[in-house]
Amino acid sequence: MxxxxxxxxxxxxxxxxxxxxxxxxxxxxxxxxxxxxxxxxxxxxxxxxxxxxxxxxxxxxxxxxxxxxxxxxxxxxxxxxxxxxxxxxxxxxxxxxxxxxxxxxxxxxxxxxxxxxxxxxxxxxxxxxxxxxxxxxxxxxxxxxxxxxxxxxxxxxxxxxxxxxxxxxxxxxxxxxxxxxxxxxxxxxxxxxxxxxxENYGFKSSLVVITRKAFTLLFNSKSVKLYILGHTLITAVWAFYISTWTKLVLTLGLHKSLIGPLYSLLLLSASFGGAVFTVFTKKWSYSVIGFSALLLSSPSLLLIGFSNVLYTVLVGLILFELSLGALTPYLTSLRNDLLESSYRATAISLIHTIDTILRVSLMYVLSLISTTKSISESYLTCSVLVALSALPLYYSRKAKT
Missing domain, CATH: 1.20.1250.20 (MFS general substrate transporter like domains)
Known part of the structure; x- marks a missing residue:
């Protein structure tokens, strides 16, 4: 409407x-x-x-x-x-x-x-x-x-x-x-x-009042806790992916001169994912599009993890970027559906802080798997983490309603 x-x-x-x-x-x-x-x-x-x-x-x-x-x-x-x-x-x-x-x-x-x-x-x-x-x-x-x-x-x-x-x-x-x-x-x-x-504001209350409202939201809201869990699982995988995809493709034989063009292709794929999200949310709920992107991202990581063939891995990378392009606005929209105007910026910052701390811990685990096992096994673990993120994200919206 x-x-x-x-x-x-x-x-x-x-x-x-x-x-x-x-x-x-x-x-x-x-x-x-x-x-x-x-x-x-x-x-x-x-x-x-x-x-x-x-x-x-x-x-x-x-x-x-x-x-x-x-x-x-x-x-x-x-x-x-x-x-x-x-x-x-x-x-x-x-x-x-x-x-x-x-x-x-x-x-x-x-x-x-x-x-x-x-x-x-x-x-x-x-x-x-x-x-x-x-x-x-x-x-x-x-x-x-x-x-x-x-x-x-x-x-x-x-x-x-x-x-x-x-x-x-x-x-x-x-x-x-x-x-x-x-x-x-x-x-x-x-x-x-x-x-x-x-200019716009939250409540023009004292900083103490705004702080109390934001922390009360965090500790009392089941929907926000579930959102942070799901969001952290995805962003940890995303951060690990950013740090390792170049090493992966170079190991599989991609010439270093092609890293730049490949990076541009991946960004274009993500851009297309964002455009698809925009178009389809005119007809369907953004949650439907977001979960469709999750259904694409987990198999694409499996494709990257299981394959030792460069071209197959490149297809997996492109599909994962495509899903990221839709997941980014989905996660942002869901977060703002769960937050109230009066302390929105404070709550967003609080979520970012907690997410950063948890993400660093998960990235360390993924890096440890990459070092002790292989980078492919890390990507298989990433696929599982993304699949698991669907549960808290789904129930965060349901808990709010």
Whole structure:
């Protein structure tokens, strides 16, 4: 059922449509900033004499900071505004990235740069998501939220493909150029967010009240606990997959020069999955499409795990990316169905924090299987984990209703 717009109100109609345009513009700049930062920052540091152990240490420091800061910055977004939180986060990200670009050989300043960028990520995570959901609800567009997230996913992957080619061209001249473009995109997103997005909040209560509501939700809501369990199983598999697919295909004989084109093909597959999700949610429930994607992802991982033939594994990778493209907006839509407006950003940050801690533990187990057994057995385990995730995700929705 489509929302009703008052007839003879072209200005109102324009305002409703422009809200989506502004959201997609600003979120696309976030994607541009992330993808242009992508693989280039580590290559930039390596070429400036920073070793692998130091890069891993800097990444770990960043993740710890994000985990610690997620909840307080989520509280800030609910209390003082999601638009403000997003813009502050992107501005801080731009400053941290500039510090990395300018001082790639100075370990102390590099550490400071990663801490600054972690602070930026903490303010950014969940803010724009909470903003668009509540704006849709306020304007009577709640039923369009799954389609909005589906289009957002498709755009993100398309931008990733474009950035892959553009970044490759820019690195011919300097590895700094993609990073500068990332910083500019982050700064532009911050400025346009303040200029073009209206502010929205959770309850304008004290931070203590918002915190209590978010933690009460976590400990008392069966649906949210089930969601976190299912979400963690999928994101742990996804993180393991990102870390290992290149090693897998190279081991099976793929030439290293084909990694770039294959990466673009995988992103296009995920983008197509997001587009399919968007189209089909116009007719069916987003839960139906999400579970269809789960039914595809588990067998695709089995295909990767069981086969020692490169072309068969490539088919499995493409099918898994296709399912991920639909799973991403499904998980986002389900999460926001379970949360209330008053503490949405805080709860999203809290879920991200718990998910990160559990995901690291599961990734360690998968890595241990890969080291002691084989990478193929790890993928077989991943297939089982994804299949198991269907149960808590299904019952999380049922417990809510």
């Amino acid at each position: 489509k929302p009703k717009i008052v007839a003879g109100a072209p200005v109102q109609r324009f305002i409703e449509k422009s809200m989506f345009v502004r959201y997609f513009l600003i979120s696309s700049l976030v994607s541009l900033a992330i993808h242009m930062y992508g693989p280039y920052w580590s290559a930039y540091l390596y070429l400036n004499g920073i070793d692998v152990a130091t890069v891993v240490l800097l990444t770990s420091i960043s993740r710890i900071c994000v985990t610690v800061l997620n909840i307080p910055t989520g509280l800030f977004a609910d209390r003082y505004g999601r638009r403000t939180s997003h813009s502050i986060g992107m501005l801080i990200n731009a400053l941290g990235l500039l510090l990395l670009i300018l001082f790639p050989k100075h370990l102390l300043l590099l550490t400071l740069a990663f801490i600054i960028m972690a602070c930026g990520d903490s303010f950014r995570i969940g803010a724009l998501e909470a903003w668009v959901v509540d704006e849709c609800k306020k304007r009577g567009y709640r039923n369009l939220v799954p389609q909005v997230f589906g289009k957002r996913t498709t755009l993100d992957y398309v931008i990733g493909v474009v950035c892959g080619f553009l970044g490759g061209l820019l690195t011919v001249y300097s590895l700094r150029l993609p990073l500068f473009l990332s910083s500019i995109a982050a700064l532009t997103s911050a400025i346009l967010g303040l200029a073009f997005l209206s």
